[in-house]
Amino acid sequence: MPKVLIADKLSAAAVAVFTTRGIETDIKVGLSKEELIEIIPQYDGLAVRSACKPDADVIAAADNLKVIGRAGIGVDNIDIKAATAKGVVVMNTPFGNAITTAEHAIAMMFAAARQIPAANARTQAGEWPKKDFMGTEVSYKTLGLIGCGNIGSRVAERAIGLKMKVAAYDPFLTEERAVELGVEKVELEDLLERADVITLHVPLTEQTKNVLSRENLAKTKKGVIIVNCARGGLVDEAATKDLLESGHISAAAFDVFAEEPAKENVLFGAPNFIATPHLGAATAEAQENVALQVAEQMSDYLLSGAVTNALNMxxxxxxxxxxxxxxxxxxxxxxxxxxxxxxxxxxxxxxxxxxxxxxxxxxxxxxxxxxxxxxxxxxxxxxxxxxxxxxxxxxxxxxxxxxxxxxxxxxxxxxxxxxxxxxxxxxxxxxxxxxxxxxxxxxxxxxxxALEGDFAPVMLYVNNLDQPGFIGALGQMLGEEKINIATFHLGRTTAGDEAIALIGIDSTPSGDMIEKLNALPQVRYAKVLTF
The missing domain is CATH 3.30.1330.90 (D-3-phosphoglycerate dehydrogenase; domain 3)
Known part of the structure; x- marks a missing residue:
């Protein structure tokens, strides 16, 4: 029976998916790295969210591990390279929280455009600062999407519903898909120059890291709003602060940061900056969806070999x-x-x-x-x-x-x-x-x-010349070693020319016998194969 370790909190319904399908589960949340290394050899599967971090050391100790399932989209906490080298499938659930994350990006855009958090704080502090908060409408403005995949496309749909124009930079976006979504496919330089609001919806990779660098942020339209609900490290945080203070960026709203938990950050306290603590997927619906999905995916793989949403297979x-x-x-x-x-x-x-x-x-x-x-x-x-x-x-x-x-x-x-x-x-x-x-x-x-034969557990493969005496000599050698022939398959080009023999045998011949076989004048090459 496969055995799965649930190392981060999953819903009871997700745990039930494993158990009803006959998979043994242990729930151990909050393990230290040392504790995880000690127990991970027992398990075929590891289910995590973002707190548990199966790094190269953990994976190296995971002698029986076959799959790591991430309940969510981001896999920054998993060493995929180490998992791949070890032969461990890494799965995520990219669709379960797409709507939730898209909605959060839209909410952050509105909050930034109307400075809602600052207005709320000052109003509840006893002020009535109506004249200090002149916002901007988003309707008929241009939204620039960096990434128009699973989440970005949902942001585009909602922005179009708000009467925004949407320009998308995504090397993987086809012209046909852009037309279908109603967005304009553009290059990054064009997006930077035209967008009134920029939102990011790409993973953190070597190609996307610092995509909104200081240099690129300087190319944006004065008064731009920057929203990042994707991954920390996509935007230069220090440059964003400087441009907020200068007024070039009118507002910025970040749900993610280069270092998390972000107890301190250069952006904290910057004018018109809004922060949330990585809440993009934090709705009851999304958490339930991704937990159920990862349980189903891991169960399918462990029981039937079905692979869904794998990142390395x-x-x-x-x-x-x-x-x-x-x-x-x-x-x-x-x-x-x-x-x-x-x-x-x-x-x-x-x-x-x-x-x-x-x-x-x-x-x-x-x-x-x-x-x-x-x-x-x-x-x-x-x-x-x-x-x-x-x-x-x-x-x-x-x-x-x-x-x-x-x-x-x-x-x-x-x-x-x-x-x-x-x-x-x-x-x-x-x-x-x-x-x-x-x-x-x-x-x-x-x-x-042409020759038709079985893959026997132990086989002799012989490439020989099609000449009399070979089969007799081979049979005698096997007989002397008391090795029984199970199957014998022959193929040849033409009579007297090159031939192949595949012999299924019941036990493995000695090295001496193979040397003698290779020494026969008819034999060009002989080797024992195992399957």
């Missing part, structure tokens, strides 16, 4: 999973086969999908194949870490698909270009192909030669 829906799973098993075995016969490292990997399999979600299949390939030489690699490991190694990866398959309904082929060595001319291409027959993985091609 291709998504696999619950509907896709039953169809993808057998092809993933085939891909993993083909990758393992290729890895075990590629003794000299890889320079290039080509994966070809033919027939019906080409219409499936191929990303998890490619990840499974690469996991099998790399595990032969790198050890503990899985579907999560394999694509990143290959990319880091500099090996070129090419993936192709063809709707037609000449012989089989579906075919997966892998080609691995191996490195030649100083003392060996064995570098070159290794080519394998397989399919599903009655739902089970089968080898159907090796080095361009």
């Amino acid at each position: 291709p998504s696999i829906t619950a509907e896709e999973a039953p169809r993808i799973k057998p092809f993933a098993a085939l891909a993993e075995k083909l990758g393992s086969f290729a890895g075990q016969i590629s003794d000299f490292g890889y320079e290039e990997v080509v994966i070809e999908y033919e027939g019906e399999v080409s219409d499936l979600n191929r990303k998890p299949l490619t990840a499974a194949l690469l996991a099998g390939l790399l595990r032969a030489s790198r050890g503990d690699v899985n579907m999560v870490s394999a694509p990143a490991v290959l990319a880091d190694s500099g090996v070129k990866l090419t993936e192709t698909k063809t709707e037609d398959s000449p012989v089989y309904d579906s075919l997966v082929r892998v080609k691995v270009k191996t490195k030649a060595t100083k003392n060996s001319a064995e570098g070159g291409w290794r080519t394998l192909a397989g399919t599903l027959i009655a739902g089970k993985p089968r080898i159907v091609e090796v080095k361009g030669m």
